[in-house]
Amino acid sequence: MEKRIQKNLSAHNLAIGYGKNVVVEHIDFSLELGTLCAIVGVNGIGKSTLLRTLGRFQPKLSGNITLNNKELDQYSPLDLSKKLSVVLTEQPASKNLTVLELIALGRQPYTNWLGTLSPEDEKYIQIALNAFLLNDLKHRKCHELSDGQLQRVLIARAMAQDTPLILLDEPTTHLDLYHKVQILKMLQQLAHDQQKTIVFTTHEIELAIQLCDNILILDGKENPFGDPCELIEQKHFEKLFPSEMVQFDAKTGSFKVSK
Amino acid sequence: MQRPRSYRISFILIGLALLCSWVLNIGSGSVHIPFEDTVSILLRGKPQIEAWSYIVWNYRLPKSFTAILVGGGLSLSGLLMQTLFRNPLAGPFVLGISSGASLGAALLLMGVTMITGMASFSFLGDISLALAASVGSFLVLSVVMVVAQRVKDTMALLIIGLMFGSITSAIVSVLAYFSSAESLQRFIFWSFGSVGNLTPNQIFLLTGIVIIGLLLSMLSLKPLNAFLLGEHYAQSLGVSLKKSRLIIIIATGLLAGGITAFAGPIAFVGLAVPHLTRQIFDTMEHKVLIPAVFLYGAILMLLCDTLAQWPNSASVLPINAITSLVGAPVVIWLLVRKRKMLF
Structure with a gap:
């Protein structure tokens, strides 16, 4: 077929x-x-x-x-x-977010009204962290990252959104x-x-x-x-x-x- | 996956701190009441002097309760504004929201009583005062919001807030010029700010307003977190921008307006507390920040009020002066130490 x-x-x-x-x-x-x-x-x-x-x-x-x-x-x-998920040229408004917090925001369409992450959400976040080599950086704040690292974080966030x-x-x-x-x-x-x-x-x-x-x-x-x-x-x-x-x-x- | 940090210990500590500052606040005042007696009064025991019981139950307890509502509510409205405008220097006082509330209150206290000669100490009067101040703050908030859409610059927004402050104080001056000495005096005392002297009805109303503000903020948890990325990102995460923005503005306006109506314009609490809170709760997650900021603001307000009471002396300083004396250096310190205020 x-x-x-x-x-x-x-x-x-x-x-x-x-x-x-x-x-x-x-x-x-x-x-x-x-x-x-x-x-x-x-x-x-x-x-x-x-x-x-x-x-x-x-x-x-x-x-x-x-x-x-x-x-x-x-x-x-x-x-x-x-x-559909996006990565825009505008920088995230708050640079005080950690890498993990920022990527976790990508799961918002799937979470309940409190934004609680389910094991499945955490799985997607972990996959995104792995794919963009961000495991060592995950507790860093965004203002501590280089441009290239921040771009990887933003793309990882889009990936975690699973679109x-x-x-x-x-x-x-x-x-x-x-x-x-x-x-x-x-x-x-x-x-x-x-x-x-x-x-x-x-x-x-x-x-x-x-x-x-x-x-x-x-x-x-x-x-x-x-x-x-x-x-x-x-x-x-x-x-x-x-x-x-x-x-x-x-x-x-x-x-x-x-x- | 490793969880970032649980803030349980910090919450227990901050809860204990709230309890301590609450007891401290109740324990101090123009009349000296020994600590043991304060505790026994609170536990419905018999104090040495019967009048003390009256003071604690009818004066100090309502006042401390108001302080908690005012401090917590103002700080929460500051947090909401900082996230909504994505501006670390946003706050009810700086952006002219309090001035808007003042204008509403002034129009009512001086303008309406000037025309009708009606005293506004009835429950209806309380509601109309809250309403007038809330409408005033809504108006300024909406205008600032519209301007913020066009002006992306942090400084420009703050200057616009300052200008609103000037405009409203000018209108208030004009009103003051034409109003009677009595209503002018009432307005002046109101503008000093005070958490005491609220009638039970006013406290009841204020509690309702703060609870609604809290509930609306809790309902907006996800949009608030999404706004940390910027509006476009929030939209791409499924947030309905108009609706969420409106809910947050209503919550902010109610909190800032309602509180200003009953406690007067209180400076710097809304701006400083969210930043102070982030020194302990190092997160941007609003699920953690909303309760933390509320508790922290309540503590700060209780302490400021204790200071304003100036233990065992008859004089009561205007609370607005105390919060400015505490808040302004904090903001300067944060700016100098971190150079860039992150939010």
Whole structure:
């Protein structure tokens, strides 16, 4: 029997923006469970706006967003919190939380009104701690952590929320190359091993090409979507930046400064 | 999984401290009553002098009870505000919420009595005073909330709170200028702050208000914890922002407004106590913090009131002055020692 491909998140003819101000339109993509997808594009093109729309922090302008075969708008806040978790660019408001407390907050959709953690909740928290190598740090306060560590904690919190879809807004900014790769590899592993759909915005196009299963390029016109090799063949990365400044080398999948 | 820490021992200690400061508070006052007699009066025994029994039961006990409600309630409202605004310097006094309550009370005490000449010592008067102060604090709180949505800056928010303080005190001055000496005097005494002199009805009402405030905060445990991450994160955890925010604002307004109505504007307790509490209860979990902050605030208020009584002397200092003398240095010390106040 043919294995039915499970669509997790898809957008059809989606337009996003603020009020009457359309930022991007004609966005089409569809993601299966177990895929890592990057959203790339130049500054100000609307990557974060798209992510915020997908996370229902702001309303879409037109088109459809479907999550688990159901319109995104139809979910109640609590149901949505069991389907979708986020890692945002904003820092946690209180840096006085310990790592453990912060990750435990990810279990809120499942706990009773007092927020008591059940053994199952603790299991999920422990898995998240292990996956992001945070066991030694779990009693540290967030203000004592480095940027890379804090980012791992925030992703671990999203993982503990146990949702099929995780959205991340620029998870690798402010990190050095090693930590960028570390975070992205962890995300890849999470997507593949736990069959989650992970969508993140990034400026690390070269790393995304190497690590992602799908890439959505926001260019304001066609917004091509596909797996990285296809996109390279169709020469979509060449058009991303003005060629007199930066050129794309299809052989190595990297950008070079034009001389 | 290893549990972080249970705070049972800290809670037992703080409970004992509350008991001690309560006995101390009852044991001291303008009339000297020996400790053994105080205890025997409380245990329904016979003291050496019959009048002592009257003093303890009808004056000191209600006063200490009020102090517990006022200290606990104000501190709790401070904690709620710090979490709601995600601002470590938020508190009922700093953000102008107490000023709003003062304005409401002033309008009632000086404005209405000026027009109608009606004295407001009836139960209806108590309710209207609580209502006026609560409405005043709600109003300021809502405006500050709206402003906080636009201004993310910590300092800007505090300055706006200060400005509200100035505006209300200006309006109060205008009212004072036109009001009779009698009602002006009543307002001045009210503004000194006092936990004594409350009628049984007022204490009854205050208890109700504080219990409602406590219940609403307990109902908001999960949203409060989620707000520690920021509003977007809270929303992604399934918190309905509008509803939770409204419940927390109502709880805060009731606590700050109701307490200010009956005890006058009492400074710094709401701001300082949550920070002092975190020195002992090193957690951000509101399940622990709400009862801890309430108990700590009650202790501090009992001690401040004991100081205000100035043992065995007839003079009673304004409690507002004492809390400021205690609270302001605490805030400065916290700022200097930690440089950055975390919440």
